[in-house]
Amino acid sequence: xxxxxxxxxxxxxxxxxxxxxxxxxxxxxxxxxxxxxxxxxxxxxxxxxxxxxxxxxxxxxxxxxxxxxxxxxxxxxxxxxxxxxxxxxxxxxxxxxxxxxxxx
Numbered sequence: 788x789x790x791x792x793x794x795x796x797x798x799x800x801x802x803x804x805x806x807x808x809x810x811x812x813x814x815x816x817x818x819x820x821x822x823x824x825x826x827x828x829x830x831x832x833x834x835x836x837x838x839x840x841x842x843x844x845x846x847x848x849x850x851x852x853x854x855x856x857x858x859x860x861x862x863x864x865x866x867x868x869x870x871x872x873x874x875x876x877x878x879x880x881x882x883x884x885x886x887x888x889x890x891x
Contacts, residue, residue: 791815806832806839813845822853833862840870840878847885860889 795812799805813828829846832839843866850859863886870879 792819804831804835806836806842810839810841810845817845817849822849825849826853837865838869838873840866840873840875842866843869844878844881844885847882847889851889856889860886863889 816825
């Protein structure tokens with residue numbers, strides 16, 4: 788797994804704000820249980836490109852795991868708004884389900 792992380796880091800050196808690469812790297816960190824590094828890369832995507840819808844579900848789930856439910860709720864709400872704006876109903880439904888599981 789560290790091979791994938793090293794390759795992703797290498798690619799990111801050339802394009803540090805690439806949302807796809809940051810997302811992929813964050814998911815690799817999640818697999819390793821490195822929540823802090825994963826959060827850093829998910830947050831980077833959230834800051835650099837709020838319209839990158841894929842970030843919201845995974846960042847929300849990470850925040851739930853670290854017991855930051857207030858922030859997770861806000862992330863799901865923001866993600867639903869972004870997904871709706873992008874007319875991405877699949878992502879909207881996933882985010883809504885995660886939100887409802889957390890809130891209700």
